[in-house]
Amino acid sequence: MAATAPAAPAESELDRSGAEDEPRGTEPEEDGGNGQAGPTAGAQQQHRLAKLPLSRIKALMKADPDVSLASQESVFIIAKATELFVEMIAKDALVYAQQGKRKTLQRKDLDNAIEAIDEFAFLEGTLD
Amino acid sequence: MAERPEDLNLPNAVITRIIKEALPDGVNVSKEARRAISQAASVFVLYATSCANNFAMKAKRKTLNAGDVMSAMEEMEFERFLQPLREALEAYKKGQKGKKEASEQKRKDKEKKSSTDENDKSRDEEEDEHMDDEQEGENEGEEEDVEN
Numbered sequence: 001m002a003a004t005a006p007a008a009p010a011e012s013e014l015d016r017s018g019a020e021d022e023p024r025g026t027e028p029e030e031d032g033g034n035g036q037a038g039p040t041a042g043a044q045q046q047h048r049l050a051k052l053p054l055s056r057i058k059a060l061m062k063a064d065p066d067v068s069l070a071s072q073e074s075v076f077i078i079a080k081a082t083e084l085f086v087e088m089i090a091k092d093a094l095v096y097a098q099q100g101k102r103k104t105l106q107r108k109d110l111d112n113a114i115e116a117i118d119e120f121a122f123l124e125g126t127l128d
Numbered sequence: 129m130a131e132r133p134e135d136l137n138l139p140n141a142v143i144t145r146i147i148k149e150a151l152p153d154g155v156n157v158s159k160e161a162r163r164a165i166s167q168a169a170s171v172f173v174l175y176a177t178s179c180a181n182n183f184a185m186k187a188k189r190k191t192l193n194a195g196d197v198m199s200a201m202e203e204m205e206f207e208r209f210l211q212p213l214r215e216a217l218e219a220y221k222k223g224q225k226g227k228k229e230a231s232e233q234k235r236k237d238k239e240k241k242s243s244t245d246e247n248d249k250s251r252d253e254e255e256d257e258h259m260d261d262e263q264e265g266e267n268e269g270e271e272e273d274v275e276n
Contacts, residue, residue, distance in 0.1 A: 049220050051142050060136050060173045061192075067181050072224075073194040073217065078176055080216045081201060084209050085172045086143060086165060087150035093161070094151055105151070107160040110168070119205045126171045127164050 050079040057082070092117055138169050176200050 054072075057079045061070055089110070096109040110127075114120040143166045147157055157165075177192070179200035184192045194217055201209050 049216060049223065051146060052138055053142070056136065056138055057173060060170060061177045063136065064174065064177050064181065066185070067177060067192060069191040070177075071191055071193045073220065074180065074192045074197050076220050077194050077197040077213055077217060078173060078180070080213055081176060081197065081206070081209050082138070082169050082172055083146055084212060085206070086146045086169050088208075089165060089168060090147045090150045090157075093165075094155065097155075103154060104156040104158055105161045106158045107164050110161055110164045114168075120168075122175050122204070123168050123171055127167050 051083055052079045054079055179203055
């Protein structure tokens, strides 16, 4: 199960939260990402401002056939927005867990939040 | 390795960390809930990208930019994100600028060196630096080639 290993530094994958001055271009972890604690080498631009690896975000954006080019800033902003989204949905789901007097967030709490909250309508029918 | 949207996940460890930091101490998250949130996050990226891209296309631009993403957030009814995103963008741009200047300085120093008589050494260094420069070059263009 080889990683995609985009060797060419020309890709200029900006990722790696925090490893600032590393002049490396390769990404060792372009895989399914199951439990791989993510941030990859190749850094340079992140300054720990985004927790999610920009390379992965960019790969997702590329999946859209209508997208041709995306500025680095836009990739960063989407990464940041996604982080805010995760925080938001976790907190909103927690309300339902608490209603059920539970301290563990469960899948059904997510489902409830998605159904109840307008901003999450786009998620309906998309999760396994 | 297939790169269909369904196959691309965000790193579990990072997602977990974001969730934990958002919730009070003592709250746990089941594996299924975590997985669902991670999936939702991927869907969010796809949706936001598509939305943002519409704005770019409307403006007849081929490059999706930060402004398009902001417009997308509004359209998606995530106005609450706008302020923190603007602040993050400012910080990011400052960081970028610092990097650019640092690498400009590096480049100047490099040029100075190779014009002295340390020819062999600088050739090696240049090879190392080359990768660096390519990346810096990309950054200066400030565009990512998200080609399909």
